[in-house]
Amino acid sequence: MIKKVSLHIYNAQILDVFNQKFEKTELWIDKNLIYYRGKSNELKAEKEFDAKGQYIIPGLIDAHLHIESSLLAPSELAKLELKHGVTRIFADPHEIGSVAGVSGLFYMIEEARNTPLHIHYMLPSSVPAAPFEHAGAVLAADALKPFYGFPEVNGLAEVMDFPAVENGDPDMLEKIRDAQAAGKHADGHGAGLSREQLAVYRSVGIDTDHEATSGKEALQRIQSGMKVFIRQGTVEQDERAILPVVRKNNQSYFSFCTDDKSAIDIEKEGSIDHNINLAIKEGIPSERAFTMASYNAAQAPAFRKCRCFS
Known part of the structure; x- marks a missing residue:
């Protein structure tokens, strides 16, 4: 037939x-x-x-970024991303959440529905970013928990307050547990952490990180059982330092992200396609670079636990 x-x-x-x-x-x-x-x-x-x-090739995926860094609304940033082959992004609305709280999160979710770009959100884990800081809002675990009912929400964004995790802060641990209880994932933020400290993150189920700035740090994360998002943005540009340790036998642990990138830089040099071009120039075979930017990112926990085809 x-x-x-x-x-x-x-x-x-x-x-x-x-x-x-x-x-x-x-x-x-x-x-x-x-x-x-x-x-x-x-x-x-x-x-x-x-x-x-x-x-x-498959659509490209940005594994971690902050839409607010582009100074554009989600639907306007989407116009740039789609031009560069990016079809799915995982965004942390930390900045707007820090100022506008839950109303800011509602806005980002609703506004993102105005574009064919698949925009997924990881809820901001530390608002305020530090105990002594106050930018206008506080997002405790009980404020974040209802957002797991939205199909666009895929977990808890970069857990940047390592001392809170290490010291067993009840609210921080509740945020992580809530994400996991909803079948979601918590991303890491292991800036400057040792292997012993990375083990603390792993003990609570955090197994991704975008803060590696050298090949040595990237390998430490892989040895700890973590996926590494290689960052190449406007300010933080770690890709050239990490690429030398990307090999055929470990490349499945690597994907790409921009983290913070301005609209001007996206327009001028590209988004994740810029990560790919840089990787190829640095000697990574094109097939491997495209795979890292698509399939590998799709294997990261936040993607696997999303309702991407509902």
Whole structure:
């Protein structure tokens, strides 16, 4: 029996992220999902498209960023991201949460619904950022917990208050437990932490980090069982320092993020596509760089626990 699908793309070079190679093959797409890859006599498409040898890769993913750093609303930033091949981002609305509290979080969620870019939020873990700071709002565990009912919310963002975790602060531990109880994930923020301190994070279930600034720190995180988001933004630019330790046998632990990047820099040099271009220039095979920017990021805990196809 012949099955009808929506679209047939042929004569294309398609990235096989599982074997990390480009393959001249075909794609059969039905209802916006890839139904089959390869030649088939049992499928018929409503629309045929000759790719004429062009390359097809998965959508790029920014594993961690702050939309507020772009000085744009979510839907406006999305216009830039989509131009650069980014189809999904994981954002921490820490800045607006610090000023506007829960109303700021509601705004970011609602406004992000105005774009086809998939915008997922990780709830800000430390508002205020330090006990002596007050920018206008306080977000304790009981204020954050209801937000796990939103499909756009995928967990707790970068837990930056390491002393609170180490000292067993009740509110911080409750935030982490609430995320996990909702089937979500808590991201790490291990700036300057030793392997012993990273173990404290791991003991509460935190296994991602974007604060590695050197190859040595990146390897320490991998040895601790953590995924590493290689950061290349406007201020923090760690990629060149980390890439030398990315090897074929450990590359699955690495993906890319921008963290804080201005709209001007995104327009000028790119978003995650800039991370890819830099990686290729530094000697990372293109197939590996594209895989890190897509499939690897999709294997990070926050993505795996999202309702991405609901």
